Amino acid sequence: MELENVSLKDKIIRTVVGFFLFILVGGLIITFLPGDAEKSFFDVISGKSNVDAGKIGDYSIPIDYYQAAKRECYFQYRNIxxxxxxxxSTLQSCAFQTIRSLVVTEQIAKATGFSVSETGIREELSDEARRIYRESVNGAGYSDDEVRKPEAIYKQILNxxxxxxxxxxxxxxxxxxxxLNSDLKRTDGEIAVQKESTSARFRLRIVSYTDDQLSKLAEKEAPISEEILRAKYENEKKEGKLPKNTEGKEISxxxxxxxxxxxxxxEIRSKSQEEWKGKLKTIQQxxxxxxxxxxxxxxxxxxxxxxxLLDLWELKSGNQNIRLGSNTQFLKDLTTVAxxxxxxxxxxxxxxxNVFVEFASLEINSSKINNSQGSNLKDNPNLMNGFVMEISQALQEKYPIERRIGEKAEE
Structure with missing residues (x-):
């Protein structure tokens, strides 16, 4: 076979055409990338990204991990x-919240010595692949040659x-x-604390108010007179900001x-509420x-x-029910304020x-000590579930979300 003689001019033309084809194809690929992927691509090219979707606390989120969470959110929302x-925007928020929940769960798992094996997960995926294969063969009536093999199905699910x-x-x-199903028992120390806590009796003095009450107080303090309103009207008129009626004239x-x-x-409510809250904070001291x-x-x-202590969960004040037992700052003050x-x-x-509390007195009444050790925690799943959910919620506050995909960073 003869070699084609290619001139220098032809080589240059082919090189230039090839370069422009590369640019064109690359541009088309970028154009049809999903929004998140396109942004990530440019971030990687420009050196702005470490090829991750963001961070949960100190934990970086790989792009494929984020996409898996987002895909799961998509199927959840598609059904409901x-x-x-x-x-x-909804899928992005859902994905980051899901990942934060997984990070928290991982910390709980490490603290309790709980672990899941990769081998077990692979076995589950293998079983799922075989099930899909059987349903394909039996349900559609295809022959073995026309249906993907379990190995191919397994590989697709795995990837x-x-x-x-x-x-x-x-x-x-x-x-x-x-x-919830573990055999948890109270230690002797916990039993002693429980006995002491049942005998503790508190006397509290409280004052509560709403933001609406502050607004009304501010209105009384600075009433809006006819003169003030007329001055505002004249100012708008002077600046040409008055709207016009159907006849094209400025309204009266x-x-x-x-x-x-x-x-x-x-305007008064927004400004005065902060001023009043500042006053109350000063008087509080x-x-x-x-x-x-x-x-x-x-x-x-x-x-x-x-x-x-149990009463603090829901205090009855007149016709009001005030629940302070779930307020972490109140529980902290309960142990630190004299x-x-x-x-x-x-x-x-x-x-x-908004509730102010004066911690009037604390007494230990030995006649009210409950010597019962109470039921086994295992026999009270609602209580255990509450503990676990509270742990998860408290930990989530310690893991802020930093987004590098989608919306601005969220704390």
């Missing part, structure tokens, strides 16, 4: 809310998500059941007055602070006597209320 399954994601997902699905003061009043009220707070708010002091010193803790947020 199809419209959300097509919303990129659909990284192994570490599968391990973490398996951890999350079985660890809580494992903890009477027509504009209610709008101006509502606008001023919103003064001697007999609770009485001064009550006087300033025009509220009554509710005194709660002979309250046990009782009987008229020190005031709070305000603790409880639903729509």
């Amino acid at each position: 809310a199809p419209s959300l399954a097509e919303d990129p 659909s998500a990284p192994m570490q994601y599968r391990i973490d997902r398996k951890n999350a699905s079985v660890i809580y059941d494992a903890l 003061f009477e027509e504009r007055k209610n709008f101006l009043k509502s606008k001023l009220l919103l 003064e001697p007999d602070g609770l009485s001064k707070i009550a006087s300033l708010l025009g509220a009554n002091i509710q005194e709660l006597k002979d309250q046990s 009782f009987g010193s008229k020190k005031v803790g709070g305000p603790y947020r409880e639903s729509e209320k």
